[in-house]
Amino acid sequence: MRHGRKSKRFNGYKRHIAADLDTSMILACAVTPANRPEEEAAPMLRDDIARQHRRREIGSLHIDRGYVGSSLVQDVLSRRGEVLCNPWVARNGTLFTKTDLSINMRDRTIRCPAGQVEHFETGSVVEFEPEACARCPLRARCTMASPATGRTISIAEDEQLQHRLGKLTASPTGRDRLRERVAIEPRLAHVGRKQGRRARYLGVRKNLFDLRRAAAVVNLEVFDRRAALAA
Numbered sequence: 358m359r360h361g362r363k364s365k366r367f368n369g370y371k372r373h374i375a376a377d378l379d380t381s382m383i384l385a386c387a388v389t390p391a392n393r394p395e396e397e398a399a400p401m402l403r404d405d406i407a408r409q410h411r412r413r414e415i416g417s418l419h420i421d422r423g424y425v426g427s428s429l430v431q432d433v434l435s436r437r438g439e440v441l442c443n444p445w446v447a448r449n450g451t452l453f454t455k456t457d458l459s460i461n462m463r464d465r466t467i468r469c470p471a472g473q474v475e476h477f478e479t480g481s482v483v484e485f486e487p488e489a490c491a492r493c494p495l496r497a498r499c500t501m502a503s504p505a506t507g508r509t510i511s512i513a514e515d516e517q518l519q520h521r522l523g524k525l526t527a528s529p530t531g532r533d534r535l536r537e538r539v540a541i542e543p544r545l546a547h548v549g550r551k552q553g554r555r556a557r558y559l560g561v562r563k564n565l566f567d568l569r570r571a572a573a574v575v576n577l578e579v580f581d582r583r584a585a586l587a588a
Contacts, residue, residue, distance in 0.1 A: 372387075386569050395421065422445060453469075548568070
């Protein structure tokens with residue numbers, strides 16, 4: 358449903374689904390234009406689930422990291438729920454990355470490999486002391502900025518969450534928990550086979566109807582398999 362390349366404009370639509378990992382049932386669907394970020398679909402999925410008047414709130418949210426900036430994530434966290442997804446990966450070529458620096462979320466401080474410490478606020482850019490960076494023996498491995506500029510690090514609005522998710526990836530138990538989300542991939546694959554690779558209709562509304570049709574068929578197949586096993 359999505360066509361184009363990274364260097365060109367995308368057209369078409371993107372399908373999004375929310376499923377119960379315990380039952381494998383698809384609970385909600387959303388369709389967005391292909392050039393819109395994934396996080397815009399999360400409130401639609403949340404509203405779709407809310408209309409079902411389910412007794413339980415979302416206690417554990419397993420998502421792709423493209424959805425991590427959505428309001429749904431903040432809703433779950435505000436209820437002391439759990440959000441699990443792979444964190445964004447810091448890249449800086451062959452130089453020190455963000456993960457090579459020590460971030461203390463409690464004290465709101467960040468320490469570079471050479472020991473320089475700066476305070477930060479979430480959603481801001483931290484610049485280390487230019488004079489200290491200029492005489493630092495590790496400068497060539499840290500930054501390519503001009504001599505009058507210190508190393509800069511962007512601190513995300515959800516830095517606390519990204520920090521916690523980074524700790525999950527560092528432990529075998531945490532990685533096992535993050536892998537639980539892969540159960541959603543077969544659901545997407547089954548829906549894709551039912552719906553096809555190309556959008557059948559023009560407009561989000563009609564393609565959402567088509568996605569819900571395909572999801573309903575996939576759910577019926579799940580019921581059928583379970584009934585056959587129980588017989």
